[in-house]
Amino acid sequence: MPQSFFILSGEHQDLAKDEIAAISKSYDIKAQHVADSGLVIISSHASWQKIARRATFVRAAGNLAGTFNDISEIEFPESDTFACRAVNLSSKKINTRTIEKEMGAVLKKKLGYRVSLLDPALTIYLVVTDNNRYVGYADVLEYKKPTKKIKYPTELDWKLGRCMVNLSRLKEGNTLCDPFCGTGTILLEAESMGIRCIGIDFDSKMCDIAKKNLAANGYKSGVINSTYNHISKIKGEIDAIVTDVPYGTASRSSMPPKKMIRDFVSVVPKKMKLVLVYKKGMDVDGLAKAKKYEIYRHKSLTRVIAVR
Ligand SMILES: C[S@@+](CC[C@H](N)C(=O)[O-])C[C@H]1O[C@@H](n2cnc3c(N)ncnc32)[C@H](O)[C@@H]1O
Helix, strand or coil: CCEEEEEECCCCHHHHHHHHHHHHHHHCCCCEEEEECCEEEEECCCCHHHHHCCCCCEEEEEEEEEEHHHHHHCCCCCCCEEEEEEEECCCCCCCHHHHHHHHHHHHHHHHCCEECCCCCCEEEEEEECCCCEEEEEEECCCCCCCCCCCCCCCCCCHHHHHHHHHHCCCCCCCEEEECCCCCCHHHHHHHHCCCEEEEEECCHHHHHHHHHHHHHCCCCCEEEECCHHHHHHHHHHCCEEEEECCCCCCCCCCCCHHHHHHHHHHHCCCCCEEEEEEECCCCCHHHCCCEEEEEEEECCEEEEEEEC
8 A cells, every 4th residue: 555654743743643644534444544753654545645735734745665774776756856855753863964965865876866955846755753764755745725815803723724624534525514604714724625615604794704705715615694503404415514613702602602512512413523623611411422632722722622
């Protein structure tokens, strides 16, 4: 099975690993993953580009080709230019510049490609962990991030929104519903991945903002001015719910936050994938079996992402 590697950015390590695993599973249910320090290795028929284009907390990725020991046998793709990039994920101090220079010289001789440090068509990664010294490679990866035309104080950090969409294991052509869509952060991230979306918000002003934010990107997600109870009417059209419930302080809320979360969770069909973020301390029975990740913001705000 082909293997790909993902070097994590360092933010929210557990979330980051599970996000990559979830994306790969959305394309290939048999995908396997192992983590080695800040590196995640995926064995799957899903290409690394498909996963990397969506992953939030990844700083580099590519095909995993072998280790330093078998570098002479590795077959790299044809390219005009290349550069070596050494990454130290081990607990030891290592001179990555020296590795790049030495391995770069060996590879230049083997491949005959021109070195371009600024704009290589092919990047060869030399990744050192405490357990192994991996070699991987990647060509240029293009990805267009959605723009947010109108912002709002209660909006969700786009990175958390993107990661939550990925944890839902949806893929292109599936339909996501965000029943507390606000400015549309989750809708924007999901539609940028080819996922169809339906946003709901009980505040018509927030619906207008979400619509404008979607239109600014040429996106087509629908936004409905209603309460989360509207889910019952459209549940047959939805594959997963990904949402950011009101915390009760800044965002407008139609009832006390904990009561609302309990009621909202009870409206979501039991078998439907649900990913939601809420303020720590607002756990409800319906989320008892969910996998949870804590995100510390500041001393009075820790968020919980729950995946059910
Ligand atoms: C935390 S904000 C969502 C922020 C959004 N994720 C964003 O990035 O802009 C919660 C949203 O829930 C909406 N809301 C509150 N009560 C609601 C209800 N009963 N049904 C639907 N939406 C509701 C609020 O108008 C607000 O926009």
